[in-house]
Structures are given as C-alpha cells and as structure tokens.
Amino acid sequence: MPVAPTANRLRGIALDEYRLAGGFWGGLQETNSTATLRHCLEWMERLGWIANFDRTADGDTAGPRPGWQFSDSEIYKLVEALAWEHGRTGDAWANETLEALTDRIAAAQDDDGYLNTCYGHPGQADRYSDLSSGHELYCTGHLLQAAVARVRTTGEDKLVDVARRAADHVCREFGAEGRQGICGHPEIEVGLAEFGRALGEPRYLEQARRFVERRGHGTLEPVALLDASYFQDDVPVIEADAWRGHAVRALYLAAGAVDVAVDTGWTDLLRALERQWARTVERRTYLTGGMGSRHQDEGFGEDWELPPDRAYCETCAGIASNMVSWRLYLATGRVEYADLMERTFYNVIAASPSEDGRSFFYANPLHQRTAAADVKPGEVNPRAEGGVRAPWFDVSCCPTNLARTLASWQAYAAAVDGDALTLLQYAPGQIRVELDGGPLALRVDTTYPLEGTVRIEVLEAPDREVELRLRIPDWAAGAAVTGPHGRRAAEPGWASVRGVLAPGAAVVLELPMGPRLTWPDERIDAVRGCVAVERGPVVLCAETVDLPDDLPIDRLRIDTRAAPRAEGDGAVVRMTARTAPDVAEGGVPFRARPQRSGWDFPPQEVRLVPYHRWAQRGGSAMRVFLPVA
Amino acid sequence: MPVAPTANRLRGIALDEYRLAGGFWGGLQETNSTATLRHCLEWMERLGWIANFDRTADGDTAGPRPGWQFSDSEIYKLVEALAWEHGRTGDAWANETLEALTDRIAAAQDDDGYLNTCYGHPGQADRYSDLSSGHELYCTGHLLQAAVARVRTTGEDKLVDVARRAADHVCREFGAEGRQGICGHPEIEVGLAEFGRALGEPRYLEQARRFVERRGHGTLEPVALLDASYFQDDVPVIEADAWRGHAVRALYLAAGAVDVAVDTGWTDLLRALERQWARTVERRTYLTGGMGSRHQDEGFGEDWELPPDRAYCETCAGIASNMVSWRLYLATGRVEYADLMERTFYNVIAASPSEDGRSFFYANPLHQRTAAADVKPGEVNPRAEGGVRAPWFDVSCCPTNLARTLASWQAYAAAVDGDALTLLQYAPGQIRVELDGGPLALRVDTTYPLEGTVRIEVLEAPDREVELRLRIPDWAAGAAVTGPHGRRAAEPGWASVRGVLAPGAAVVLELPMGPRLTWPDERIDAVRGCVAVERGPVVLCAETVDLPDDLPIDRLRIDTRAAPRAEGDGAVVRMTARTAPDVAEGGVPFRARPQRSGWDFPPQEVRLVPYHRWAQRGGSAMRVFLPVA
Structure with missing residues (x-):
C-alpha cells in the first residue's frame, strides 16, 4: 500500500487484498499495464531523459542535457508504477524493466548518496544552488516513493538501497545542523515520511517534520514574477487558511504535512490541515474535483474564482488532491474525504488518458469554446491546453503520475479497522482482508458507475461478528442496502452491516443513478x-x-x-x-x-x-x- | 503630432493647435507635467536603468546590468514624453532633461549606429542573437518615436541625429540583403514608418514594410511554453482574422501595419486591419475598452472570453489600442474608431494613474474580490495585479507609456480635413487650426464628462463656408446640437454645422449624461x-x-x-x-x-x-x- 501511517487504527488495503475483475477501474488499470507503462518508457528513452543517468554515471555531464531540471522525477514515477504493477500482477516485464532502470539510476548516484543528473557534476550548477527552482529534493522525494512501492511489494533490493543512501544524504545535508533550506517544489516531505514508515526509520520522519516546519518563512528566492505563495513559503503550514499558489506544490506539501502530523501526534497541525481541506474544497474546487483555477501559475485562485473555460485542473493536482484526501481519511475516518476522492477519480484522473492509454490531458477545463486540432503523433506538446490529449509534454509530469496512480488504484478503494472492512470505492473483483477474528473474503459484482447496483457476496468470513461498512456517496439521496436483515434506506455517509457473515450471504447496495x-x-x-x-x-x-x-x-x-x-x-x-x-x-x-x-x-x-x-x-x-x- | 500619414487628406492636429484649459484631461495632463515625468526620471535613475547608457559609453559592460533587456525603451518613452511636454508648453526643465538624457544616450551609440545597453558589448550576448526575446529592435522603435516627437516640436537636433543613425543601421542590418529577421516585440515598424514620415525618408517606410511582410511565417524561436501566436508570428498580418497573443505586441504591430498600408497604398492590408479591428472589438474587448483577457501571456483570449476578475487589460494595451484606432480613423474617417478611443481613454488610460501621478495600475481588471493591501512606498512591484496602484514595476512599461500619451493627449482630440474641423473628444480649451480658406479658432467650454453640455464659441473664422463636425458618441442616444440654424436632434455618428461662422457665434452640443x-x-x-x-x-x-x-x-x-x-x-x-x-x-x-x-x-x-x-x-x-x- 502507498500509505501506512504508524499511528492509525484505520489502515488502507494492500494491492493484493483487492483483485479487480474488469469494470471501470479494472479497464483503466489494464490499459495502464499494457500501454501506458511502455509508452512512458519509450518516450523517456527517446528524449534522452533516462540516458541522463548514464551520462552522469560516465562523468559525461559537461554538454547539453535533455529535459527540464526535474526530469529525473519522471523516471522515478515510472519506477514506482512498475513496482506497483509487478507487486500487483507479478508481471515479469515490469520487474525486469524496474531492475534495469534501477541499475542505471544507481550508477549515477554519488558516493555520498546525492543523486541528480542536473546538478553537482562537471559542467553543471552546484548542488542545491537553486533551491527555488532546482527541484533536487523534489526528485529525491519521488525516488523515495518509488522505493516505498518496492519495499512494500517485493522487499528490500537495490532500488531501496539507492533510496536509503539518498535519504541519508538529505538528512545529513538538511538536518538540524545542515542547510536550513527547503525545496521550491514540495515532495521530499511525503517521500521521507512514507519511506521512514516503510523502513521503520524515525530519522526520515524527523527530517520530513523539519521541512514542514521550515516552510512559510519566506526563505525561498522569488522566481520571476511569482511571489512566495506560489511555493507556499508565505505562511507556515499550520497557520494557513486555505491552499494557495501552485496547486500540485500545495497538495504534495499538505500530503506530507498530514503524514508528519499523524506520526508525530501533532494534533493541531492535523486540525489545521483538515480546515484547509474544507475551506479549499468549499471555495476553490471545481465540480469535477479539479483544483487550480489559473494557468498563469498553475495555481489556486481566490475563493469563488472557478472559471470553467480557463480551469487549469491539472491531472497531477487531481492525483495530489487524492493523496491528501486519502491521508486525511486514514487519519480521521471521515466520509467526506472519500467522497471527494470519488469525484476526483471519475472526473479528473479518469479524464486524462485516451482510450488507448497513449495520450493524456494535462489541463482539464470544464468548457472548451472551439474544437481543437489533433496533436501530431510523436510531437512533444507544450502543455496541451487546447482541448486535445497529447502523447507527451515538454513538462511531462502527468503521464507517469497517472501510471503510478492507476497501477495502485485499489489501494484507495477500501480500508480495514479492527473487525470492520469499509468499502470506499465500488469496483468488481475479489477482496480478502485479515480482520480481528480472521479473514473476510468478498466478491463484488457491479457495472458501477454504468449502473448503481453493487452486489457483495461473502466468500469467507470469521465465525464471529464483523462489520461491513459501505460508503453512501454524498450525491446518493435515496440509496438502499439489502442485507441479512432485509432492505433499508441508506442516507449519505456510512451504511453498516454488522453480524456473523456466512459464506454465500449477500449484501446489495443500490445507488440512485438517475441523472x-x-x-x-x-x-x-x-x-x-x-x-x-x-x-x-x-x-x-x-x-x-x-x-x-x-x-x-x-x-x-x-x-x-x-x-x-x-x-x-x-x-x-x-x-x-x-x-x-x-x-x-x-x-x-x-x-x-x-x-x-x-x-x-x-x-x-x-x-x-x-x-x-x-x-x-x-x-x-x-x-x-x-x-x- | 504623433501620427502624420503622407497619403491622407485627413490630418490630426498638432499639440499647439489645441490648448487645454483644465477639465478632465487638462487635469491629468497637468499632473503628468508636474509629477509623473519627474517620478519616472527619479525611478530610472535610482534603479540604474539610465546609467546603463553611461556604462555602455564607458565600456563598462562586463558586470551585472540592472533592468530587463528592454529597459532602454523606458528611457526613450520618457524622452518622447519630455519632447511633447516641451513642445506643448515650452517647459525649460523638460527640454534640459531631454537634452541631458540625449547626451547620455548618444554616448552609448556604437560607431555604426547600433544602440543598445544590453547586447553587443564586452560581457554581453551578441547583437541580435535573441530576436525572440532580445527586444533590441523594439527599443530602437521607441527611440524613433521619441525622435518623431522632437523633430515635430523642436526640429532636428542631437536626438534626431542619434535616431537617424540607429534607423540607418537597422535598414542596413535588416534590409533586403541583410538579416531576414523580425523582432519578437513589434514596435520598430511603427517607429520606422513615422520617423520616415517626419524626415521624408522613404527607406524607413520601406524597411517597416519589410518587417510587416516578414511576420507570420514562424521564423521566431519559441519562448518557453508560448507558441508563435504570442508574438503574432503564426499568420501573416494580411491573413489574420483577429488580434491574438500578447496584446501590446499585437496592437503595436497593427499600428505599424496601418502606417505601412496607408503610405504604400496597400489597400488590401488596410481592409484586413479594419476587419481585424472590428472582429477584435466585437468579441475580445471589455466594456472599458480594455484588451487582453489572460494573465498567462498578457494576451487576448478566444472570442467571448472576457472574465472580469482576471481581465488583464494592461494599461499599455489600452494605449496601443488607441494608437491603432487613431491611425484607422485618420485613414478612413470612420467614427467608430474615435468612439472606441473615448471608451479606452476614460476607462483604461485614465484609470491607471493615481491622483498624485506617482503610482499606476498595470492591469485593469473589472472585478476585484478582496481589497488589496497598500503597496509599500519605494518598493518595486512585480506587476501590481492585486488591485492597487504601484509606484514602479519590475517590468515598468506602463508609467512611461502613460507619460508620453498624456503629454500629447490633444493630438487625438480633433482632426482637419480641407475646410472641415472635426471635434472627436471634448475638453475645455482653445483650438486654432488652418483650414482651406483660413484659420478657424474656437473656444470650447465644458465640464464633460461631469456634465454633457459642450459650448463651442467661434473666435475667428474664414469669411467663407467651413464645416464644424462633432462626434456624437455611440452611447449618446438623444443628443442635440444647437447651432446657427437652431436646435436639432443628433444621432450617434457625426453632427455637422456648415456655413460661414462669424466670431461670437456658438454651437452647443448636449450629450445625455443620465446613467x-x-x-x-x-x-x-x-x-x-x-x-x-x-x-x-x-x-x-x-x-x-x-x-x-x-x-x-x-x-x-x-x-x-x-x-x-x-x-x-x-x-x-x-x-x-x-x-x-x-x-x-x-x-x-x-x-x-x-x-x-x-x-x-x-x-x-x-x-x-x-x-x-x-x-x-x-x-x-x-x-x-x-x-x-
């Protein structure tokens, strides 16, 4: 699972606990498996972004370097996707590709653990010489998230070792006695916190806490015409009212801050983040769940500034929003976080990929005035703002972000809490989880969201009382649940079926699907x-x-x-x-x-x-x- | 006068033909005289933008250079403002300041006429090595406009000589046999065309024509995420449907293209520009006359994309829009161009300066959700998007643009055509122009736009029939004109009083000022x-x-x-x-x-x-x- 707080009772499920059997998300996951992963690999080989690691390993860094300064992160996100893919399916190609990429990445790592193909080598700017825009810690954060996927699916290997050395380097370099800096693009926080959880290494959580605390004091050099709010360096995390500035930055930071708040028991910080979520969702979020109203800075606008035509709603911001909502759900068990996740899954994340999984929306506006011309195949798109999916982008954060999210989709679909299993998202497949009292296995049959009936059959259950909890979405006025005790109306929120569940017993959820x-x-x-x-x-x-x-x-x-x-x-x-x-x-x-x-x-x-x-x-x-x- | 086409019957008036006596525009012009000109000079000395010329003259160009690559143009716009100011009022300070600046500018000019403080000297990038972003020809264009103001008010002097050498350099460097390039920011076209008119030098017009013709063929290197439409290099000028991309660029280009069309007799080009004006005004223009719907590229949006809150409506785009409308009015005599100019004068240009003439709006949105905090005095503002006027900007194009426009405001208020004088904008003062048949002098009394009565008294007139033509604004349903033949209703468009006008005779225009x-x-x-x-x-x-x-x-x-x-x-x-x-x-x-x-x-x-x-x-x-x- 991508997120496993140490301090929670509630836990998300692991990928192998929920096997999808087609359906809406199973289909997207399958296209991701068969098309998107290879597509991303091909593009990054073609553009030389992967070869940047080879050149760094060979000491050949003086010449021009393809890709933006953050292109390493795209390889790491692909590696993360491959790790989930192999973990979920055992796919050999995914594993071999991951290992081959790991070898190339590892070869580029400096002796002290520093790993970046854009800085710190002959002909390049110095390490950490541009914290505002350099994205070095951002890239490292994605490496750590990839390693989390690997250690949680396969165990410790070379990738995990590379990541550990990189994390140790960051802790030395930016620790209490080190540079008192932060990265212009948050991500190291969430990477360090989760990698620390995965390895049981408290130093990493501590360093994540430092980065969260250091932020908001205006230490980053301004970039061009953007002010400190662009990278959330204007106000300390705990003092902010709402998310602002660059949406992906704001949301990655919030995700890391939730991790820090939960694992350090910092309740005030958690409450602040819940308030920020509520305020941002109430006033700065689109009907689709999309976040980011401005093209100019890829950022949130003011309250109520939600233009449909110039909505940015970056695909990555949708993914990042779900990263935050998932962590808040795990921390609080509150249903509204899962409600927003569903909205964002169906209307931002699912909107991005084309049917063949080889082109993507970067921005997701809610109004397109004129039909766009098709993108030329094989052409890198500046940013695909024109209402057409593009195979690759100049800044190509979305395709690999989508790949890692779709490869691990079911991790966000259910949660376990003592003797209770909660279904948060509905997709056909089989679930088998260990509850207090023993294993509970279910088959879920549904064509949701095409139709609103979700039939849940018990395959295996403890012979003691357990709870099956179903999320009734906020929009679902008039839902009903039929269980062992008959059919009853279910209000938005939670519907609970509690009892000794016999194999063969069924629970049927009916959601009202009228437009x-x-x-x-x-x-x-x-x-x-x-x-x-x-x-x-x-x-x-x-x-x-x-x-x-x-x-x-x-x-x-x-x-x-x-x-x-x-x-x-x-x-x-x-x-x-x-x-x-x-x-x-x-x-x-x-x-x-x-x-x-x-x-x-x-x-x-x-x-x-x-x-x-x-x-x-x-x-x-x-x-x-x-x-x- | 700023614009004097060689091929037109219709001519604008010279500054000394219309002496303002207070009123709305007289007041703004006075504040410009007493505050804004000095304010601009002080800021550009303080920031070292003027000293860039001294460093270039001294060969001291290796170190860091303050200001953006286009900062020279701000000094030229101030020089243009000073030239108009001195020409209009005889103000000695304006003349001395202009001459002192001219000496410093002249000292920085290379032997072959090239003049730029950012390129082409030791430690700097080569001349014309970045046509997309370098702004060298843009800066030269503003130098030429400043020289136009000087030659038309004072005559040929050192400034005009410097400009002539710079223009000759451009003709050699970018002529038929030279570099086939264009500047990423249009302005050289309008500068060359008018400077050619002012000096009677056909080579300059010819070079302006070349630049207009070369544009739209995608020869400029793309900048960051912006495509060729940003600098109007996507479609040849004559083929475009509407203005698009960066608004100031689009409008400066259109102004220069009108000049080329008129003076070369290129009727198809003129018709194309009229169509572009009509289409842009109908679908891409705000109620204020403001142009530019997007912050991202300071650009036009699509048809009907006119968000009030994120309206950019840059002050400079309003000024540039009036540059185009004025040229189209002079070319065609059509009233709609003067109607839009009035709208833009009162609701974009007049909106920019503070009452003390020492702070300015850069963007002019039509909706501000939250009250802005005051700008700190003495602080350079990134771009003053937050609903508050700022004393100076990082990119500070608007204050000096406003200065040159206000210093020459009356040039746009009336026009002469044979035996007819047309009043286009209403402001109190005295007008004296030479018509076919002799001089016509009028006194205009009005508090417009506070009240709608404009009383025009004849002070001197030929003893033969002449015409006084009054613009009835497009919004003025129910206007009336009282003349020698009594009172009559006047429809929007033109109201004409024709006859032998005796001194002491009065014409009274009543415009309906009810909200x-x-x-x-x-x-x-x-x-x-x-x-x-x-x-x-x-x-x-x-x-x-x-x-x-x-x-x-x-x-x-x-x-x-x-x-x-x-x-x-x-x-x-x-x-x-x-x-x-x-x-x-x-x-x-x-x-x-x-x-x-x-x-x-x-x-x-x-x-x-x-x-x-x-x-x-x-x-x-x-x-x-x-x-x-």
Whole structure:
C-alpha cells in the first residue's frame, strides 16, 4: 500500500487484498499495464531523459542535457508504477524493466548518496544552488516513493538501497545542523515520511517534520514574477487558511504535512490541515474535483474564482488532491474525504488518458469554446491546453503520475479497522482482508458507475461478528442496502452491516443513478445562471459532436423543467438555443437593452456524455455548465 | 503630432493647435507635467536603468546590468514624453532633461549606429542573437518615436541625429540583403514608418514594410511554453482574422501595419486591419475598452472570453489600442474608431494613474474580490495585479507609456480635413487650426464628462463656408446640437454645422449624461446574468467603501426595475443582497437545488463611482458587472 501511517487504527488495503475483475477501474488499470507503462518508457528513452543517468554515471555531464531540471522525477514515477504493477500482477516485464532502470539510476548516484543528473557534476550548477527552482529534493522525494512501492511489494533490493543512501544524504545535508533550506517544489516531505514508515526509520520522519516546519518563512528566492505563495513559503503550514499558489506544490506539501502530523501526534497541525481541506474544497474546487483555477501559475485562485473555460485542473493536482484526501481519511475516518476522492477519480484522473492509454490531458477545463486540432503523433506538446490529449509534454509530469496512480488504484478503494472492512470505492473483483477474528473474503459484482447496483457476496468470513461498512456517496439521496436483515434506506455517509457473515450471504447496495441537475453556489461568478448535469459520481457534458446541427454550442440553453433522462452512461436533456447575430452589431459587445427572453429554436433532445470521455471522438467544443433557458 | 500619414487628406492636429484649459484631461495632463515625468526620471535613475547608457559609453559592460533587456525603451518613452511636454508648453526643465538624457544616450551609440545597453558589448550576448526575446529592435522603435516627437516640436537636433543613425543601421542590418529577421516585440515598424514620415525618408517606410511582410511565417524561436501566436508570428498580418497573443505586441504591430498600408497604398492590408479591428472589438474587448483577457501571456483570449476578475487589460494595451484606432480613423474617417478611443481613454488610460501621478495600475481588471493591501512606498512591484496602484514595476512599461500619451493627449482630440474641423473628444480649451480658406479658432467650454453640455464659441473664422463636425458618441442616444440654424436632434455618428461662422457665434452640443444600464452579449459566459452601469463615456463600478455595511459585495444584486439616478460623476442604484451561508454546506460548492429566488436584504441605495477612480480611496473590493436580482 502507498500509505501506512504508524499511528492509525484505520489502515488502507494492500494491492493484493483487492483483485479487480474488469469494470471501470479494472479497464483503466489494464490499459495502464499494457500501454501506458511502455509508452512512458519509450518516450523517456527517446528524449534522452533516462540516458541522463548514464551520462552522469560516465562523468559525461559537461554538454547539453535533455529535459527540464526535474526530469529525473519522471523516471522515478515510472519506477514506482512498475513496482506497483509487478507487486500487483507479478508481471515479469515490469520487474525486469524496474531492475534495469534501477541499475542505471544507481550508477549515477554519488558516493555520498546525492543523486541528480542536473546538478553537482562537471559542467553543471552546484548542488542545491537553486533551491527555488532546482527541484533536487523534489526528485529525491519521488525516488523515495518509488522505493516505498518496492519495499512494500517485493522487499528490500537495490532500488531501496539507492533510496536509503539518498535519504541519508538529505538528512545529513538538511538536518538540524545542515542547510536550513527547503525545496521550491514540495515532495521530499511525503517521500521521507512514507519511506521512514516503510523502513521503520524515525530519522526520515524527523527530517520530513523539519521541512514542514521550515516552510512559510519566506526563505525561498522569488522566481520571476511569482511571489512566495506560489511555493507556499508565505505562511507556515499550520497557520494557513486555505491552499494557495501552485496547486500540485500545495497538495504534495499538505500530503506530507498530514503524514508528519499523524506520526508525530501533532494534533493541531492535523486540525489545521483538515480546515484547509474544507475551506479549499468549499471555495476553490471545481465540480469535477479539479483544483487550480489559473494557468498563469498553475495555481489556486481566490475563493469563488472557478472559471470553467480557463480551469487549469491539472491531472497531477487531481492525483495530489487524492493523496491528501486519502491521508486525511486514514487519519480521521471521515466520509467526506472519500467522497471527494470519488469525484476526483471519475472526473479528473479518469479524464486524462485516451482510450488507448497513449495520450493524456494535462489541463482539464470544464468548457472548451472551439474544437481543437489533433496533436501530431510523436510531437512533444507544450502543455496541451487546447482541448486535445497529447502523447507527451515538454513538462511531462502527468503521464507517469497517472501510471503510478492507476497501477495502485485499489489501494484507495477500501480500508480495514479492527473487525470492520469499509468499502470506499465500488469496483468488481475479489477482496480478502485479515480482520480481528480472521479473514473476510468478498466478491463484488457491479457495472458501477454504468449502473448503481453493487452486489457483495461473502466468500469467507470469521465465525464471529464483523462489520461491513459501505460508503453512501454524498450525491446518493435515496440509496438502499439489502442485507441479512432485509432492505433499508441508506442516507449519505456510512451504511453498516454488522453480524456473523456466512459464506454465500449477500449484501446489495443500490445507488440512485438517475441523472440530476447540479446548481453552483451563486458566489461563483463564472457560471452564474448555469446548471450542470451529473449521473452518479460522473459529471456530464455537452459536446459539439452530439449536438443537432442547428444548435450552436455558444448559445445553448437547457430547459430545466424537463428532467434529464438516463441514456447509456450519459443522459438526455432538452435544450434549445437563443438567436444571436453571428457577429455583434459593431463596437464592443455590450448593449443598451438585454437580449430578449424566450427561445428561438424548437426544444430538442440532446445527449450529454461523461466528461471523462470528452474529446475521445476527436477535437470537440464542450460545456459542463449549461446556461438555463 | 504623433501620427502624420503622407497619403491622407485627413490630418490630426498638432499639440499647439489645441490648448487645454483644465477639465478632465487638462487635469491629468497637468499632473503628468508636474509629477509623473519627474517620478519616472527619479525611478530610472535610482534603479540604474539610465546609467546603463553611461556604462555602455564607458565600456563598462562586463558586470551585472540592472533592468530587463528592454529597459532602454523606458528611457526613450520618457524622452518622447519630455519632447511633447516641451513642445506643448515650452517647459525649460523638460527640454534640459531631454537634452541631458540625449547626451547620455548618444554616448552609448556604437560607431555604426547600433544602440543598445544590453547586447553587443564586452560581457554581453551578441547583437541580435535573441530576436525572440532580445527586444533590441523594439527599443530602437521607441527611440524613433521619441525622435518623431522632437523633430515635430523642436526640429532636428542631437536626438534626431542619434535616431537617424540607429534607423540607418537597422535598414542596413535588416534590409533586403541583410538579416531576414523580425523582432519578437513589434514596435520598430511603427517607429520606422513615422520617423520616415517626419524626415521624408522613404527607406524607413520601406524597411517597416519589410518587417510587416516578414511576420507570420514562424521564423521566431519559441519562448518557453508560448507558441508563435504570442508574438503574432503564426499568420501573416494580411491573413489574420483577429488580434491574438500578447496584446501590446499585437496592437503595436497593427499600428505599424496601418502606417505601412496607408503610405504604400496597400489597400488590401488596410481592409484586413479594419476587419481585424472590428472582429477584435466585437468579441475580445471589455466594456472599458480594455484588451487582453489572460494573465498567462498578457494576451487576448478566444472570442467571448472576457472574465472580469482576471481581465488583464494592461494599461499599455489600452494605449496601443488607441494608437491603432487613431491611425484607422485618420485613414478612413470612420467614427467608430474615435468612439472606441473615448471608451479606452476614460476607462483604461485614465484609470491607471493615481491622483498624485506617482503610482499606476498595470492591469485593469473589472472585478476585484478582496481589497488589496497598500503597496509599500519605494518598493518595486512585480506587476501590481492585486488591485492597487504601484509606484514602479519590475517590468515598468506602463508609467512611461502613460507619460508620453498624456503629454500629447490633444493630438487625438480633433482632426482637419480641407475646410472641415472635426471635434472627436471634448475638453475645455482653445483650438486654432488652418483650414482651406483660413484659420478657424474656437473656444470650447465644458465640464464633460461631469456634465454633457459642450459650448463651442467661434473666435475667428474664414469669411467663407467651413464645416464644424462633432462626434456624437455611440452611447449618446438623444443628443442635440444647437447651432446657427437652431436646435436639432443628433444621432450617434457625426453632427455637422456648415456655413460661414462669424466670431461670437456658438454651437452647443448636449450629450445625455443620465446613467444607463448596459447589458453584455449573452455569449460572454463570465458575466451572464449581470448588468453594468455607465454614465456618458464613463463605466461605473461598486466599491466596498461605498457599500452599506450589511451588503456583502460577493452577494450583491441590482434591481434593474429602478432606473439608476445620477449623482455627481457617478450614479445611485437600488441594490440588495442574497443570503448565502458564510461557508458552503461542506463539500464542493455545488448543490442539488438552486438557491431560492428573492431578496434577503431590504433594497438600499448604493452609490456607484467612475471605474477610473476605483481604489483611489485605498484598497477596495470592486465590481463593474452587477448580478441582476
């Protein structure tokens, strides 16, 4: 499992405790196995990012170096993905590839444990000479997370040894007596904390705590036009009200801070992080769960600043948000963290990869005004902002981040607490966990989120009382659970089935999957007068490819008096459009009179599709929020 | 005058043809004279930007150089402002300062005419080694504009000689046989064209034409994550549909392209630029006349992408927009160009300076969610995005641009065409121009835009028929003109008084100054359900400092059934607020039910003030667009 706090009663499950059998996430995981892992490897070989390790090992560092200063981290994230993949499936290619990469990485490590292909060697800038932008500790953090995956699936090996030497180097270099610096991009905190847990090494947690405490005192040199909030160096972690600045930085930092708070028993810090989560989710989070409202700094905006068209909602920020929510769930057992994770899984993380697992969304806007042209195959995309998935990026953090997340998806789907098993996410497969009292094994049958029925059959159970706890999502008004004691309504939150579970017994969860209208808080200026349509955990959208020819997407109106009707994994709604001249009347687009009310086109049925599938049928204009007629 | 096409019948007026007597623009011009010019000089001395010329002259260029690579251009813009100032007023300080700066600039010029303090000397990168970002030709373009101001007010002097040598260098270096490059930041085009007009030197126009023609073929190296549209190198000028990319770049280029089109008789190019203007104004321009919807690249967005909160609307883009509109007006005589100029003058350009002329807005958003903290005096601001005017910026293009524009404001207020004088902007003062048939002198009395009456008295006139043409602004439904033949209604467009005008005769223009509601085109998603209030040419806004304590600005609603009522230079409207919880109910801010309709606060009268005065009373939250109840 990726996260195993030492101080918690609640634990997440290990990958081998939940074997997926197809379904939504099983399918994405399979595509990740067969396509994305190799795709990432091929690109990073082609671009020379992996060969940077060879050149460092050979002392050949004087010439130009391909990739950004943080490109090492992409290899580490791929190694992490390979470790989970091999651990989950025993796949030999994954293991061999990991070992081959490990050899190349290990060869580049300096004698004192420092490991980076961009700094500290002949012809390069000095080690840690640019803490604001150098990303050295960031890269090391990803190496440690990769090693966590390895030690938890296979055990200690060469990769773990390399990571241990790198972590020891960081503790010496940045310890109490060392450099009093922090990294411009958080990640070392979460890496050190978890690696310390995995190896039972308290020094690593202590160093993570130091980095968390040192942050927020304005010690980082400003970068270009960005201020200290960009890298969360403006306010100490424990004093902040909400997340701000660069979204991935803010969320990686928060994840590491939760780890520190939990394992050091620092309750005030944990409470502060819970408050920050609540405030950020309430005011700075999109309907999709996406975070980051600004392109300029890939950052959070102000409260209520949630433009759908310029939503950044970086795929990595969705992954990072789930890293935080998962840790807060494990620390508190509160259902809202798992609710947000579901939202983010289906509407940010699942939106990124193409069906073939070989191209990706980097930004995930909720409104695309004009259909994008296709990306040229084999071309590195600056950042794929134009509404089309790209095979690789100049800054290519998302594909490998997605790879490691999908390879370990089931780790976030259930949790164990004493004699209770909690199902947090619903996916077909078999679960077998050790509870107080003995093993509990279940088969989960469902096509969720296509349909709302989840049938859970007991395969094996202790002969004493245990608890099966089911998450009833926050959107699921009208759910029901049928268990040994009959069918009963279930409110959003937790539904519990407690008793001696006999093999063959079944629990059936019914979630209401009818499409529903969702209204934005009126303080969100950017979507005033609009409504969205959701179906189960899935946000829907209108795509030009599904619109009748005479309904222009920039003038669509939805008739909310007609209830949306389910169709496939989407919905059908009644829409019309308002006439507007093709060009304005001249001058600026502001008029002395409001446009007249009423509709100009006969209402037509329009199909909405899951947002996570948009632009899978070619470039397309798209809207999640539909203006109300 | 700043612009004097060789091929036009229509001409703008010279500064000494229109003497302002106080009023809105006379006041701003006076503050510019007494405060802003000295302020700019002091800051650029303090920061060492002027001393860069001394170091270059002394061969002392190996060490670090203060300022960005384009800082020379700020000195040139100040020199241009000083030239206009001295030309307009005879001010001795302005002349002495200009001459002293000229000596320092001239000393830094290389023998072959190359003049730049950042490139081409010991310890610096080679000349023209970074056309994308180096800004060398951009700086030269501003030098040429400064020399235009000098030659048209004082005559040929050392500054003009320096500029001539620099222009000759550019023609040799980038001529038909020279480097086939262009500058990443347009400006050389407009500088060369006008300097050629001022000196009667056709080679400069020819070189400007070359630069315009060379653009749009993707020859500039991309910069970071920006594509070729950022510097308009994606599509040839004549083929573009609308302006795009970095707004100031796009508009400076368009201004130079109009000059080239007019003076070479290239009608197709002129028509293309008119179409681009119309399309950009109709779909990519704010109510204020501001251009530039994105912070990320200081650029235009897509059609209808006009977020009020993240509006960039750089002050320099407003100035550049007026540069283009003025040239198109002179080329075509069409009123819409002067209409947009008025909008931009009052709501972008006038918004930038503080009352004391010593701090400035760089970006001019139409919505500020939270009141900004004051800028520390003497501190260089990264870019003053936070809703507060700053004394100086890291990239400080706006203060000197404002200085040269305000110093020459009346050049854009009237035009002469044969026996006709056209008044385009209304300001108190005396005008004296030479028409076919003899001199016409007028006194203009008005407090416009405080009040809508403009009284024009004839002081001197030819004893033959002449025409006085008055612009009736596009917003001025219900205007009237009283002339020798009585009072008559005047539609937006032109009102003409033609006849033999006797000294003592008066023409009175009455413009309707009642505040009015203005509704956005419904395709502008970001302000759906909102309305703005304007009064004459002035956009109004709500500021927190004027709100009753119990009306929260993020939940304001305007009752549009109550007509806004004039008060001072603003208006009073009826507003209420909707109740919303201080924090959302938990989870993402999207709900299963719309917020109920109806108002929660008793309607109250709220004062709206001119947008150009916002944040003059300290940091303040502000809205131009008000949600409709």
